Amino acid sequence: MTSLAPLRRSAAPADDPAPSRRRTDRTPYVLIAPSLVVLLGVLAYPLVKVVILSTQKWGVAQIFSASAAPSFVGFDNYKTLLSDPDFWTVLVRTVVLTVAMVGLSMGLGFGIALLMRQVPAWCRRGMTFALVMAWSVPTFISTEVFHWITEYNSGVANWALGMQPHNWYTDATQGLAVATAVVVWGAVPLIAITLYAGLMQIPAELVEAARMDGAGTWGVFRHITVPVLRSLLAMLTTLSVIWDFQVFNQIWILRNGAPSSDYYTLGIYAYVKAYAGHDYGLASATAVLTVVALLGVMVVYLRQIAKIGELS
Template sequence: MWLLSPAGIVLAAITVAPILFLIFTSFTDYSQRTLFTGEFAFVGFSQYAALFTNADFWWSLIRTILFTAAMVLGSVLIGTGMSHVLTRLGTVLRYVVTIVLVFAWAMPNVASSLVWNWLFQPGYGVVNWLLTQLQIFGDVTNLAWDNNATLAFLSIWMLVVWQAVPFIALTLYAAETQVPADYAEAARLDGANEWRVYREVTLPHLAPTLLLITILSIIWDYNVFNQIWLVSRGGPDDATSTLGVFTYITAFVGFDIGQGAAISVVTTLILLILTSVYIRNLIRSGEDL
């Protein structure tokens, strides 16, 4: 306990204390006035009552759930495919692809979001120029992706999936290399093609890792804020305003800090439920091993 206490004190200072203050703030009318005067009043559960009757909150929650599902599905499917591709590459090419994946994964999401904005910039963006050269959709040089709800979501989706795929691919690749080769060879001798070998032999062995990665991806993607804010700022017309963006706008743009704290508490409770599922499956995986 003495050895653990320094780290425990730091964790309490930077994690537990802010969470307690967040909960406390959600029961007050903290606002811009409070920041200057320090005056506030306790309002009980009024912030939560106002939140649950706010249609914008429910729409933000729905958008968050749908967007999280799309990002998790895309990143897990592409990451799973990439991990299998890695097992088929030669040594040199596999090292090259692995290094590229690590560099993509290591890039800060703020920096990558800013670069993404440049790539999709109307007028001189590389993506618009490339699509125009391919003549698939005509001349889209001046297309503003963030002015269209569907295109804004698509742009953010591609950015988040691009950042998530390296971790998933490398983790699943490590798991796939541990699948006993005898099982796959026996399946081939019985006449199974490569797709059936992958489906009947490889995937069942990857199931525990795949489940944990999926749960982790849900937690991470549910919390996505930087990419959305830096690419579209929740627009157009709040079409890409997820819970994170809605909380930020409420607390730091509208300065309704008490209401923003209430949204954060509700979001934290949802994430705690997801985290409990992750921990439960992690413990089960350990017991199975």
């Protein structure tokens, strides 16, 4: 038995890399720890505070009087919210707007990316410059520009369509269509530039082989372009859903800070409940339900990010 111990010791390699590998594996966690601490401090506290507020009765009295402590109401705010027909109307409107905005943004962005691959270099540089310039315009400015374009008396849109004068905002459907155009106009540059970068990563040999096998333009697009860009398309789509589901500024500015109820999205609905109705508990419950609704989309987004990281 005593002779086996030296054999076991000699069987192990002299320079075992396992300890150093274990030390190296901790390095990313150490490097990311400061950022995580900051994120927890900046994001976790407000989120926890909103969840707590959603279970309390918070109104004007609690704001102006330190002695008026908020009362715990449990899930009453959620019951009130879910039994309110206006909430469900706003939710459906938000979902429909999100689908329209994301669909148009992704369709136009993908189309522009494909076009950029086909045009000459000088034209592609001009398109890239124009997209970056459009992307750099603040939301407030771009929304005001669209507001001017659709102005009642002297709007360019009314003049071009030959229906001057025309009020685009009397009918909420037309007003929300303008808001959708503002959102799409701001979202397309990022999508187009990102997808163009993805298109440039498709090996030319793969496309040539497909064409030699008899694949036409549609066949190459369907069987090569889309599968190669699937992860990138999914990431951009989920990111667009997260952004567009929370649309607020464009509608609020177009309606001069006083949108009627047929313009409400979930973000505007929560804001009005909080600052016009002074029911902060109900507004917090709306915010919590919005976060819950987006959790599934966020999980998809994080999975796509992880997949892209594995592929690279």
